[in-house]
Amino acid sequence: MGAKEAQNGSDLFIVDNSDSDWKVRNYLHDWTDIAKSFDIATGYFEIGALLALDGQWQKLEKLRILMGDEVTKRTKKALLAGIETAKCILDCSIEKEKEKNDFLQGVPAIVDAIKKGQIDCRIYTKEKFHAKAYITHARLSVVGSMALVGSSNFTYPGLTDNVELNIQIRREVEILQEWYERHWNEAEEISAEILKVIERHTREYTPFEVYAKALQEYFRSFQISSSQFDETESKMYPILDQYQKEGYHSLIKIARQHGGAFICDGVGLGKTFVGLMLIERLVMHERKRVALFVPKATRADVWERDLKRYLPHIGGIKGGDFSNLVIFNHTDLGRAGDFPYRFERIKELADAIIIDEAHHFRNPGIKGSSADDKSQNTGIKGSEERRPSRYHILSELMYGLKGTKELYMMTATPINNRLDDFRHMVELFTLQKDDYFKATLGIHSLRGHFIKMENELKKAMPLTDGPAAELDMFEAGRVLATDTLFGHLVVQRSRAYARQSQLQQTGTAAMFPTREAPKVADYSVKKTYGKLLEKMEDAFSKDRPLFVLGIYYPYAYYKGPDESINAFAENRQKQVVSLIRIQFLKRFESSVHAFESSCERLLMKLLAWVLSSELKQFN
Secondary structure: OOHHHHHOOOOOOEEOOOEOOEOHHHHHHHHHOOEEEEEEEEOOEOHHHHHHOOOOHHHOOEEEEEEOHHHHHHHHHHHHHOOOOOOOHHHHHHHHHHOOOOOOOOHHHHHHHHHHOOEEEEEOOOOOOOOOEEEEEEOOOOOOEEEEEEOOOEOHHHHHOOOOOEEEEOOOHHHHHHHHHHHHHHOEEOHHHHHHHHHHHHOOOOHHHHHHHHHHHHOHHHOOOHHHHHHHHOOOHHHOOHHHHHHHHHHHHHHHHHOEEEEOOOOOOOHHHHHHHHHHHHHHHOOOOEEEEEOHHHHHHHHHHHHHHHOOOOOOOOOOOOOOEEEEEHHHOOOOOOHHHHHHHHHHHOOEEEEEOHHHHOOOOOOOOOOOOHHHOOOOOOOOOOOOOHHHHHHHHOEEOOEEOEEEEEOOOOOOOOOHHHHHHHHHHHOOOOOOOHHHHOOOOHHHHHHHHHHHHHHHOHHHOOOOOOOOHHHHHHHHHOOHHHHHHEEOOOHHHHHHHHHHHHOOOOOOOOOOOOOOOOOOHHHHHHHHHHHHHHHOOOOOOOOOOOOOOHHHHOOOOHHHOOHHHHHHHHHHHHHHHHHHHHHHHHOHHHHHHHHHHHHHHHHHHHHHHHHHHHO
16 A cells, blocks of 8 residues: 555555655654654664755754664664764765755755754664554654664665655554664664764865875875885894794784784793894884883894894984884883983874783783882882883773874793783783673673683692682693684784794704603702802891991991981881892892893992092092
8 A cells, every 4th residue: 555545544554665656764754843853763874865865854852863784784883983884874965965955055954953952863883674664653643753674774876766665653652662762772872973974074175185185196106105115125024934924913913903902922932033124124124113111131232233134224223313113111111310301202192012922911900009119119118109010001001192002012922920910911911801801702891701711720620720820821822822813813823833934944853852851960059059149148147247348337437426327218228229139139049140141230339439439538
């Protein structure tokens, strides 16, 4: 039955777009003259639907648009995450509209209405949502509310061209309204995201922007692609083995998709070389600003040495000029002086952060304290000075004026003591958003995901359950091997993989040391270090120690009356010396060579102190 026959007395009112004089657009057009608001449910939303009602929808006090799962698959990523894609229905509809409406007349009014809240948009993502309904609320209570329910999406074809089947409902509108309100309340607000998409097409561009865009398009063919840079411009890429090139490409891809990436190849597989290639790509090809955080022990011996050797044109090291690379020690995080100012600049301007030995940031500590760096506290009883942990300072650096930075983490041990070690490192770039991977990996709760993995691990280790239990690395590896999150964020290859890759590429493979069974050695500490131990005992004697450290404890040589000594200052000096003595004992425990190096450095400091004191007395 057509619309005209329905108007001639039938109880069944059908609107199917088949009548050239009576379409869904006409139905809604007439209702805007008497309605105060529309509630619309649709699978798709196109800008053309509102433009088809231009001049009429403005008469409404409120227009609510509830989009469904059809939009979720094709456009939600673009609308919610700001990613432009040709498949975005709304974006494509605006581009299509430009073909017949060069200046997008009518669109600025839509933008203004969304900003004022006259048009409100939400998206339903809990389940598949294919509903199409138009609930119209009349201004006069005597007219009441009605609804058109059927197959027409809120698109230009759905309102005008497609053969649809829509039936008007008059009696059960209250039940339908309850259904709409329930789904509306469960939907996500996306009006702001829709504004971003529309305003990109409607905002006025300055002459300079138009000129710059024209130049960009003109010179596009002259730009070097990433693959061309790797093959023809890069200094590092030819040096890499094939498996290292694969790791580098994977890191870039993962970070661009998720905001962060890990390379967790084993010791000796060249993670530093992959890091150097990453730095060269980011700095030289993409012209990005990069902050590199490395352990103090490896800065000069590894990174600065290799940067000078392989990438001298980049700079970023002592003596280097005009560089977009800056290197910090892990311990610089939380230091005083000009470091807070420098890190504010990193927060504002850096595009990417690379962390070597990233497992040092597996423990967040306590926010606002130095739980992960006890050396930051004064060590004086009663002191209330507390500084943020290095973890939290690094986390703060991740979000600046340019938005979230890319984070690249390098570690051979992503898991040390528990699975949460990995979660804490991931949270450095998720910015503590528990549902960060909801849209990309289907993980609704990051914390819940790791609790689930922990439970699986406990089932496999029933005898080691408990807070003091040590993590079974084999079982942990088995759990992680099948984990979706780990698989999507981590690049990790074994020595066997690297060896096989080298054999396929060159026919030869690097020689890795073969682990042998432990052997018992006839060893005597007294025979080896007997005399040294006696000297150590004399030096660290409690009564009259040789290891006085006068540079830190000048009161040890005080000749005046005891009552003139500031007791607090003296105790503070003693505590400093005690800490240093303990550190020297730890160095001796580590190795004689390490202890010898520390002694030499301390001797030079003491000598400089003595000479400067004598010079002052002479002057």
